[in-house]
Amino acid sequence: MKIAIVEDDINMRKSLEIAMSDFEEFEIKTFKNAKDALKILDDTFNLVITDINMPGMDGIEFVKELNGRFEVIIMTGNATLQRAIESIHLGVKDFLLKPFDIDTLVAAIKREDTIQKVQKTAIKTKKDNNGFLGSSKALENILHITDRASKTDASILLLGQSGVGKEVFANYIHKNSPRAKKPFIAINMAAIPDSLIESELFGFEKGAFTDASEAKAGQFELANGGTLFLDEIGEMPYNVQAKLLRALQEKEVRRLGSSKSVKIDIRVVSATNANLIQKIKEGEFREDLYYRLNTIPINIPPLRERKDEIIQIADACLIQNCEKYGFELKRFSTEAKEELLVYNWPGNIRELISVVERAVILSENNEIQASELYLQNRK
Ligand SMILES: Nc1ncnc2c1ncn2[C@@H]1O[C@H](COP(=O)(O)OP(=O)(O)OP(=O)(O)O)[C@@H](O)[C@H]1O
Ligand SMILES: [Mg+2]
Structure with missing residues (x-):
């Protein structure tokens, strides 16, 4: 497995390189900044591990540039944790909070995609979710048209x-x-x-x-x-x-x-x-x-017009994130659920996913309170 490590701090970079060289299955290449990495990264690489705070292009911009071509693990300090959370929709495989030990890193590298795994087991809405975590009348209606159109070669415009x-x-x-x-x-x-x-x-x-x-x-x-x-x-x-x-x-x-x-x-x-x-x-x-x-x-209607999906998606993300961060399974309080339902979701499902992830991380105990959703500009 060929892995690129992008880290500006020379001590961190060297120590990762040395620690990882103990594992025969990993071939490591290190870079001191994102620009250098972008020049070299090609299809022979399987995984990119990157720092966030770096001179020049920062880790999040870098991950955007990679455009889903590689699996990515982000290494983040407390100072940049919020920024890391914002990047969740970029499809990052894992976040490691610095400092971490090498075993944690290796476990993260080897972990199969937990998101997909949980999606398959925990959500029984359909035999195959195809990335849809919830269902609603509005969604069913458009899926019906989509199914018919999919079978043909007709051009489809998604709005x-x-x-x-x-x-x-x-x-x-x-x-x-x-x-x-x-x-x-x-x-x-x-x-x-x-x-x-x-x-x-x-x-x-x-x-x-x-x-x-x-x-x-x-x-x-x-x-x-x-x-x-x-x-x-x-x-x-x-x-x-x-x-x-x-x-x-x-x-x-x-x-x-x-x-x-x-x-x-x-x-x-x-x-x-x-x-x-x-x-x-x-x-x-x-x-x-x-x-x-x-x-x-x-x-495709906005999330606020697909209300039935909100709690289903939120619950599915809750499970995924508790598993991802190794927490006991949390739940939403009744008030939190109500907040989720009345909020107008300008960022739609992408916003819902990151709100849930943030709540899982920041909530004080196993019941997530409405205030812990940090929903702003409520309408
Ligand atoms: N029904 C769904 N169930 C679960 N997750 C979903 C669903 N729809 C979208 N998502 C997730 O929400 C995020 C945003 O979806 P997507 O990128 O497809 O939106 P988009 O309409 O292309 O947005 P943009 O216009 O900003 O590009 C992604 O992480 C996607 O996996
Ligand atoms: Mg898009």
């Missing part, structure tokens, strides 16, 4: 506020489609600099531009046969939109700097929390592309 689960739906669609065994490639338009989106999507030939020392396939080619998930599609630069439309219509792409087209067979799912109609009016989004992407629109 909904931030944190409602658009990405969860995109995964679900792929897994329930005839393309399930083929690649699922997600690209977040908001996470890639505008100038790089085109080469990211379509790839490039060696020498296509100054930095192109080697040819590279674009995500379109990598997704061939499978599903391409275009996240935050509203952020796609206007000039690239025309090229995307052409690729979808012609079913072929051409790498930058190449004169040859490659046939591609992909299913497109896109998502946005922006108002695309408004963007079209303002001349920021192409109407023709909108119609091409929007064969089947799926509106």
